Amino acid sequence: MNTLLAILWKDLVSEWRSRDRVVAMALFSFLVVVVLHFALPGADPAEVRRVAPGLLWVAYVFAALLGLNRAFALELENDALSALAMAPADRGFVFLGKAAANFVLLAVVQFATAVVFGLAFALDLVPVAVPLAGVVALGSLGICSVGTLFSAVAVRTRYREVMLPLLILPLLVPVLLGAVSATASLLQGERVPFASIQLLVVTDAVFLIVSFLGFEYVLDE
Amino acid sequence: MSASLSNSAVDRAANALRLPTGILLAVLTGAWLAAVARAPLDSVQGVIQKILYVHPPLAFAAYAGFALTAIGGALFLWRGDEAWDRLARASAEVGVLFCTLVIVTGPIWAKGTWGRWWSWDLRLTITLLLWFVYLAYLLLRSFTEGSERAARFAAVYGIAGLAVIPLNYFALDMAAGRSMHPENLQQGSLGAGMGWPFALGAGVCLVAFTQLLVRRIEIEALRGALAERVAGAPGGLERS
Numbered sequence: 435m436n437t438l439l440a441i442l443w444k445d446l447v448s449e450w451r452s453r454d455r456v457v458a459m460a461l462f463s464f465l466v467v468v469v470l471h472f473a474l475p476g477a478d479p480a481e482v483r484r485v486a487p488g489l490l491w492v493a494y495v496f497a498a499l500l501g502l503n504r505a506f507a508l509e510l511e512n513d514a515l516s517a518l519a520m521a522p523a524d525r526g527f528v529f530l531g532k533a534a535a536n537f538v539l540l541a542v543v544q545f546a547t548a549v550v551f552g553l554a555f556a557l558d559l560v561p562v563a564v565p566l567a568g569v570v571a572l573g574s575l576g577i578c579s580v581g582t583l584f585s586a587v588a589v590r591t592r593y594r595e596v597m598l599p600l601l602i603l604p605l606l607v608p609v610l611l612g613a614v615s616a617t618a619s620l621l622q623g624e625r626v627p628f629a630s631i632q633l634l635v636v637t638d639a640v641f642l643i644v645s646f647l648g649f650e651y652v653l654d655e
Numbered sequence: 656m657s658a659s660l661s662n663s664a665v666d667r668a669a670n671a672l673r674l675p676t677g678i679l680l681a682v683l684t685g686a687w688l689a690a691v692a693r694a695p696l697d698s699v700q701g702v703i704q705k706i707l708y709v710h711p712p713l714a715f716a717a718y719a720g721f722a723l724t725a726i727g728g729a730l731f732l733w734r735g736d737e738a739w740d741r742l743a744r745a746s747a748e749v750g751v752l753f754c755t756l757v758i759v760t761g762p763i764w765a766k767g768t769w770g771r772w773w774s775w776d777l778r779l780t781i782t783l784l785l786w787f788v789y790l791a792y793l794l795l796r797s798f799t800e801g802s803e804r805a806a807r808f809a810a811v812y813g814i815a816g817l818a819v820i821p822l823n824y825f826a827l828d829m830a831a832g833r834s835m836h837p838e839n840l841q842q843g844s845l846g847a848g849m850g851w852p853f854a855l856g857a858g859v860c861l862v863a864f865t866q867l868l869v870r871r872i873e874i875e876a877l878r879g880a881l882a883e884r885v886a887g888a889p890g891g892l893e894r895s
Binding site: 583597605612615637 | 818
């Protein structure tokens with residue numbers, strides 16, 4: 435548990451001092467929102483409302499990929515990955531610390547993106563803000579768990595920026611389907627279907643267990 | 656010839672299976688071709704229905720390959736024996752080959768019977784996603800330096816790829832609802848005279864899968880032995 439908090443604290447402090455990752459992710463996802471706006475020229479409000487959940491999650495996934503690609507960059511540059519591997523701590527908790535840091539950074543970016551997204555597509559997200567935050571948190575948990583695991587893998591390969599999306603996008607389909615369907619219900623003013631929450635929770639649990647156990651094997655000494 | 660290379664169960668099994676599966680493949684392929692030629696024409700679909708004798712059998716082999724990839728990877732992580740990694744790697748490569756053929760034969764049949772090449776239906780989407788996962792698996796292996804590291808990374812990814820299948824199944828079932836692809840899990844869904852060619856097709860594909868798999872494992876084992884010999888030779892060359 436101390437390992438988790440120590441790593442989370444270290445990542446957040448170093449990010450707070452430089453603020454480069456969050457700024458890059460946020461700017462990138464704002465740009466995605468702008469590009470998506472131009473991808474739907476002349477769409478009427480009802481049409482926008484129908485496709486908005488998917489578009490929002492496209493922006494979120496792109497931002498997450500950008501951030502996750504840098505999740506182990508600092509460790510790699512300073513040769514600290516081996517130190518992490520050799521630390522007298524359970525690697526599962528090292529993983530949880532890194533994943534928690536990614537989750538926090540992504541949450542900040544997601545909040546800012548939602549504001550920009552609401553303005554760009556003239557959607558009033560304020561009334562559904564609380565349940566939407568819950569759905570986004572469940573989706574991000576799944577993205578950050580396999581994302582952190584395979585970021586540690588991708589960073590040790592050639593073409594690492596390309597490798598990460600190729601590895602995790604096919605795995606993220608259940609997360610995206612659950613998150614998009616739950617978001618769609620919220621934007622339509624309906625109750626979130628139990629099936630999509632169930633799907634998100636089960637997927638998060640499976641991904642967290644696989645990543646927690648798998649992280650043992652992806653760090654080199 | 657290569658019997659002395661390794662004493663692991665994987666290599667022994669591969670050696671034992673090589674010749675029998677080769678012979679069986681030749682015999683079965685002949686019988687299967689004859690059976691398919693003589694099978695009755697489907698009264699509704701016509702000749703295109705004969706893809707039935709190829710398409711699902713290819714899928715059986717592809718799924719077998721992906722299951723073996725995860726099992727081999729898990730055993731490698733557990734036991735640390737490289738032979739299990741050879742099994743995982745060979746299964747992934749052969750599985751991708753069969754999966755590609757499934758994805759090629761499926762749309763041909765779909766165009767003929769459903770009137771369109773593709774439908775985002777449960778089975779089709781899951782198979783397509785599996786194909787992406789295992790192509791990424793092979794890319795990961797070739798982009799990772801160091802065979803031991805590549806084996807570890809790939810094993811973890813192969814296991815994650817298997818774990819995601821039931822999740823995908825549940826997710827796509829929820830999203831897509833009823834599917835176009837037939838279930839055909841119940842007995843007696845094949846017409847009269849179609850059972851034998853289908854069973855032979857399944858046999859041919861599984862035997863062909865095994866034959867390719869053991870050949871691929873053998874190549875990997877020989878490669879490993881060569882690397883060891885080069886490294887161990889006096890004044891031997893550094894292996895790049």
